[in-house]
Amino acid sequence: MKYSIGIDIGTTTVKCILFGEGVQVVAEAGREYKTLLPKASWAQQNPEDWWKGVAESIRSILTESRIAPEDIKVISVSSQAPAVLPMTKEGEPLHDALIWMDRRSTKELEILEEKIGTKKVYEITGNRLDTYFTLTELMWFLRNHPDMMKKCHKILQVNGYINYKLTEVFSIDATHASLTQLYDVHNNCWSEELFEAIGGDTKIMPDIYDCMDVIGHVSKKAAEETGLSTKTVVLGGAVDASAAALEVGVYGDGSIAEMTGTSSVVMFGFDGLVTCNELSYLRGVKENTTILFGAMNTAGGSLKWFRDALYGGETPQNDAYPRINKEIEAGAKNPTGLIFLPYMAGERAPIWDPNARGTFMGLNMNTTRAEMLRAVMEGTSFALQDNLDQAVKTGIPIRDFICCGGCSKSDIWLKIKASVIGQEIKIPSVNLGAPGGLGYMNAAFMGEYKTPEDASRAALQIKKIVEPVEEWIPIYKELYQIYLDSYQSLKSQFAALAQIK
């Protein structure tokens, strides 16, 4: 028997899955770790916590499955991205890793806006200049910890650290490289221009491995710490979103999926290189493919806020969401005529406005709670359509629209969403997320399938197809326009509100 392991290092947990043949899940394990928030807008994690979580999880699945470690042929690792972790030549972290949600490098952002300009950065990297990326965070280290950075041999991404712990090789995979905002996506190399701008050197970057390239074998030390065999090889791995996209069939032109939980991300697959100023660029697992994605901060988050602030909250004994769905189905059977802007924590794609805030408009004396709840579902669906509009501008033909994640459990929400986007929505039977995509990569590596995409195609099963409600489509078209106009109208008031206090 041949087995493989997929490990995803998320923002809050490590998730580790042991796959058998046919990408069957044999065993699973996970561990949580902490995000340290030493100051407002700072967010960092201790890389030892990741490794501890990984080692324990691997031990756990080995114990549970009772398989022989040497039967595990391959491991691949995905992670939250991007991050910055400065390492010594000896493989010791010099500092906690700054993770994607860290916002300390605003000063560096300003300097770069001045020095190179947002337009140029977008042209080189395919992404908007933002503290989200490695670029400004690495610059923060260089400006604020110059002595420490003299000892820095390489900077790693999150999976890069785990790969190092497993193989003792410094690496970065191609999808993570695409998200550093230090990579020249047109010339396929680190950008000398950007490194010069931040006062750094491209030598600080590890070698780039493609997602399915072999980095090395599990080291003796790692084998001891995890129970793995030194015969097992480790692949380059991927950004969690790239792996998750593969899992739900987003690769190549016209494949679209929304993963909708507290926040939502909608991903568009393209052949070749495509960039779009309103969406984020990420390389697909397959070489020469693109994933554009739009991240919406508070999709499910908006409903969660409503639940907690205005619906009496939630206890383990009291699952509010099924009741919310019923209340809408009984009391708000049709489009509400309310507009909800779901910008409860500012918004990323496509408006990129940290000052935007949640807004209900159109309330009247007969407006019910059920209608407001429905308006939340409508508003988040409009936000999705707003991202679809951006993707359509690039000329993408919309083929399949797949929806997964916690919010895809609500039938009424899906019906509203299908009617807003004017297209059927497919719900997959299984949704393993990033580890599932890693499983496909591993299966292709082991020769079970020709490519990871073939594995995805073979495995993806659609549980349910939700159709739009014909009568709602034209109404939502009109309401969507008002939704767009309302944000544009209120934009400067949001900015003014942000100035107060």
Add this chain to the structure above:
Amino acid sequence: MKYSIGIDIGTTTVKCILFGEGVQVVAEAGREYKTLLPKASWAQQNPEDWWKGVAESIRSILTESRIAPEDIKVISVSSQAPAVLPMTKEGEPLHDALIWMDRRSTKELEILEEKIGTKKVYEITGNRLDTYFTLTELMWFLRNHPDMMKKCHKILQVNGYINYKLTEVFSIDATHASLTQLYDVHNNCWSEELFEAIGGDTKIMPDIYDCMDVIGHVSKKAAEETGLSTKTVVLGGAVDASAAALEVGVYGDGSIAEMTGTSSVVMFGFDGLVTCNELSYLRGVKENTTILFGAMNTAGGSLKWFRDALYGGETPQNDAYPRINKEIEAGAKNPTGLIFLPYMAGERAPIWDPNARGTFMGLNMNTTRAEMLRAVMEGTSFALQDNLDQAVKTGIPIRDFICCGGCSKSDIWLKIKASVIGQEIKIPSVNLGAPGGLGYMNAAFMGEYKTPEDASRAALQIKKIVEPVEEWIPIYKELYQIYLDSYQSLKSQFAALAQIK
């Protein structure tokens, strides 16, 4: 002993108060009646219901007080306004009365907009062309019931009908005349130009009596029906708002009062004639005085909506408002940074936008219900300030600000309001409303005071003065500007929303 009676014919009830010397309340009685809504936007009442309510109420206070009817020296009547009640020469109603909330005359409004123009109507009457007034409603009768109108001898206002039933004299008091939108306020006469425009004749209007002019004595028939003495005289009376203004001390320059319940009205007293396009014009009880007023549709109404839609509603066992006040005082101690537009049923003054709707903006993941409740109080206070701004444009010096009505029971609301307007707010001990003002008129008529204003001055007692919170004032100044801008920004989206469906 000398007694008098004040009778107010409101929109839903007649309220009848027997006053003794010193404007002391001796007995009270009231009766409800129905508003008939035969079609959407139609609103009419049967004048016999008013009279029945008045006659029963008078009998009730006579029985209760056991005073001799001939000791009642004078009666005055105030009413909801304006209305249109076509009468035969013999004193029979030809139709139900169209009351102020009737909106059937929209076609007539369009014709007049075309024919004379809104500007001209404002110049003649001091009020914006609106279906609220007698003008378009009388035109509706003339256009839609031409045969019936041939039999029409006079049209009456609501108190005019009661005065007729009491004295058999057709009359209209000067304050009601000022609110017909048929009266030329600059030349003090019915406007020939407007009557010509609607195809009517000024002869249809009854003689104008000033508020304290004697119309006549109680007729024999009326005495039989009510138990009153034929020795009692009946005065001209007033619009309920004019009488209510007098009661809370609004007469002459700089006196301001807000009566805040489900809807709010803020009234500004002026010497002489003053008009303002954003506020409504009404003559004061005293000759050659003005009351400008701004009516806000849903002040308390907004909080009531929140209570019913999002706060679990209200039962007799469950008085929500004290709990709401406590929740705000505990959980939203400071300005919220939210903006609430309190336009839950469109808005009258000062924006005059039937399409405007309730809006919460600035919501974030930490926004609590307490903050949203406070935002409702803040938003309605901003709406008040918006009306104050209009009055200030006329050059009025703001002297006293008095607040009465149901919403003045909330201390936190008053504190917010005082901080928004940047001025202390006085709460009167007693608030009888319009009948109180009638009591002052009666007392002056009987010689107890030189003028009704003297009576008001002598009687008005301030129970409580609420001071602004110094730290809140500058924050509310900034938020108020955003409030104003938000409505201006959303205006066209409100119009677009109104077009849907």
